[in-house]
Amino acid sequence: MQAAKKVGKQTIKFTQPPCIISTHTVVGPKEGRGPLGKFFDYTIPDNLWGEQSFEKCEQKMLQEALEQALQKANLSPQQVDYLLAGDLLNQIICANYTARNLGIPFLGLYGACSTMAEALILGAMLIDGGYANYVLGGASSHYDTAERQYRYPTEQGVQRPPTAQWTVTGAGGFLLAHPSLAPAGPGLKVTFATLGRVIDMAIADVNNMGAAMAPAAVDTIIQHFKDTGRSPVDYQLIITGDLGSLGKTLCLNMLEKAGYDVEKIYTDCGVLIYDPSQDTHCGGSGCGCSAVVMAAYVFRRMQEGAYRRVLFAGTGALMSPTSVWQGETIPGIAHAVAIEFF
Amino acid sequence: MQAAKKVGKQTIKFTQPPCIISTHTVVGPKEGRGPLGKFFDYTIPDNLWGEQSFEKCEQKMLQEALEQALQKANLSPQQVDYLLAGDLLNQIICANYTARNLGIPFLGLYGACSTMAEALILGAMLIDGGYANYVLGGASSHYDTAERQYRYPTEQGVQRPPTAQWTVTGAGGFLLAHPSLAPAGPGLKVTFATLGRVIDMAIADVNNMGAAMAPAAVDTIIQHFKDTGRSPVDYQLIITGDLGSLGKTLCLNMLEKAGYDVEKIYTDCGVLIYDPSQDTHCGGSGCGCSAVVMAAYVFRRMQEGAYRRVLFAGTGALMSPTSVWQGETIPGIAHAVAIEFF
Numbered sequence: 035m036q037a038a039k040k041v042g043k044q045t046i047k048f049t050q051p052p053c054i055i056s057t058h059t060v061v062g063p064k065e066g067r068g069p070l071g072k073f074f075d076y077t078i079p080d081n082l083w084g085e086q087s088f089e090k091c092e093q094k095m096l097q098e099a100l101e102q103a104l105q106k107a108n109l110s111p112q113q114v115d116y117l118l119a120g121d122l123l124n125q126i127i128c129a130n131y132t133a134r135n136l137g138i139p140f141l142g143l144y145g146a147c148s149t150m151a152e153a154l155i156l157g158a159m160l161i162d163g164g165y166a167n168y169v170l171g172g173a174s175s176h177y178d179t180a181e182r183q184y185r186y187p188t189e190q191g192v193q194r195p196p197t198a199q200w201t202v203t204g205a206g207g208f209l210l211a212h213p214s215l216a217p218a219g220p221g222l223k224v225t226f227a228t229l230g231r232v233i234d235m236a237i238a239d240v241n242n243m244g245a246a247m248a249p250a251a252v253d254t255i256i257q258h259f260k261d262t263g264r265s266p267v268d269y270q271l272i273i274t275g276d277l278g279s280l281g282k283t284l285c286l287n288m289l290e291k292a293g294y295d296v297e298k299i300y301t302d303c304g305v306l307i308y309d310p311s312q313d314t315h316c317g318g319s320g321c322g323c324s325a326v327v328m329a330a331y332v333f334r335r336m337q338e339g340a341y342r343r344v345l346f347a348g349t350g351a352l353m354s355p356t357s358v359w360q361g362e363t364i365p366g367i368a369h370a371v372a373i374e375f376f
Numbered sequence: 377m378q379a380a381k382k383v384g385k386q387t388i389k390f391t392q393p394p395c396i397i398s399t400h401t402v403v404g405p406k407e408g409r410g411p412l413g414k415f416f417d418y419t420i421p422d423n424l425w426g427e428q429s430f431e432k433c434e435q436k437m438l439q440e441a442l443e444q445a446l447q448k449a450n451l452s453p454q455q456v457d458y459l460l461a462g463d464l465l466n467q468i469i470c471a472n473y474t475a476r477n478l479g480i481p482f483l484g485l486y487g488a489c490s491t492m493a494e495a496l497i498l499g500a501m502l503i504d505g506g507y508a509n510y511v512l513g514g515a516s517s518h519y520d521t522a523e524r525q526y527r528y529p530t531e532q533g534v535q536r537p538p539t540a541q542w543t544v545t546g547a548g549g550f551l552l553a554h555p556s557l558a559p560a561g562p563g564l565k566v567t568f569a570t571l572g573r574v575i576d577m578a579i580a581d582v583n584n585m586g587a588a589m590a591p592a593a594v595d596t597i598i599q600h601f602k603d604t605g606r607s608p609v610d611y612q613l614i615i616t617g618d619l620g621s622l623g624k625t626l627c628l629n630m631l632e633k634a635g636y637d638v639e640k641i642y643t644d645c646g647v648l649i650y651d652p653s654q655d656t657h658c659g660g661s662g663c664g665c666s667a668v669v670m671a672a673y674v675f676r677r678m679q680e681g682a683y684r685r686v687l688f689a690g691t692g693a694l695m696s697p698t699s700v701w702q703g704e705t706i707p708g709i710a711h712a713v714a715i716e717f718f
Contacts, residue, residue, distance in 0.1 A: 163505025
């Protein structure tokens, strides 16, 4: 026996697809100067944005993204059933303090850089399952908070190896609604979700997370095709978030080896967000990376007609500094979600 | 318009209640010597259990709890739709590495000590919503890992203030099943869930978390009564997890002030798990506390006929050392879940 709304082994099919009715993004100055700068809703003037610490700045960014996403839909926090959010900081403090300030019933998530995908999928399940009309979701990261927690304080000026990615300073918020409450006409809909397993290919270098996460992305994307009977030709865009340039190449090679020709439609959020001249080495990473690239750029391009169907595979590296110091390798995860405009 | 399965503002009603078909608990030596010792499935011989670090010990405990919960139900990991789990450690590493070793599609949660309740509620929603037949859930904590992460390494021998609670060394796992797949006859069923808001009464003392969390417990319990039309007489037991003795008294006083007479039926997981002679000051805390007290003791007592209906309010303190150092107060959350035996 198979659960009613599952197709194949790991995939959910939403027969009444929940709608993404609004989004909002707030990014740091470096991201604002990058190739997607004009798509973001707001660029903060510096990495503190008037706050006394980088952590407080990140929390303010996440709160602003969620409040503005609500405002764009003309809703108050009281009208939202649940808030699903997370970030990279220990004990997900940005999400917790934002939940305190908004007062919405809150479910805290930790999926590292896959958090935006996890929130989108769980939010869609809660609406489609009959538990909610509106779900607010969000994720954030901040270069200076992540570097000092995971590696070195940025003030120290440690040289970064060529495989490193640059943690995005950014927060993305989205509002999901039951289809009966969405504005009339075509819109962004969540149609399938493939939940990922944790895959660990024994990479132990915290400066090479793209390589650590790529196998998980491949595992989930292939499972999505198997479960749904779809193939690359069914999508105009397949986007991982965020493997960076090295991880993207690995992912592409592994997918091609497995017989999936995705070269022309595949890219990665971490590759899109910075220009090579911005000296980020392998590109962007962090919960905020796929959150802002999807919410600001990909969804906008879908609304403009560039893509009808997108497969977004949010990827996360699930180690901690403690686990790495204790000799553990880096486990990766990827959750895929099909978003369609109709 | 109200979402189909919601009653009142924050509560979900499961009309086809998902069943808790098996549980397993693994605890530390101190917990094994406590008043609930005989209820726990396995007591480890020392706080390392043959591992090289306390963190690796905690991960092994969580994995053992989940694997044994599966084994008791004669299921393999491949038959389980999702694993929902979390712990107190930065980036929830115990849950992540356990998910890697089990290979079940994984959704990582962070709700501090409310994680067990969060997993139970989300698991029930995923089954009742038609997305899963079986969901495995779990949570863990460990005295030595939590103390060195949140306060001081235990080797340092810092004196604990009288308001402090003792982080439970323990891991609890549970397996939820669709009612059509549960064994015939009466069983443990999840009937209602009330999701909590984050409440912060401006307590900033990390050694007084019971006081920080009690207002959130009160807020959620009262909301549960309002949403469902139930009152304390509908329950044989209301149990918070885990406010400790000081927080329990505060919670009781606040509920009585609000007109709810719960004195005879109310207790707290953190109060039950240790004997006052064990010198834990205010009692137990940590994700593992409510996980093992509920899974080993309360569920067993329900099966023995002591309680037909239990309201479990899992509480969590959502700060981090960083947020406290930066002058933030401690936000609390509580999620309530009604469990009935029929």
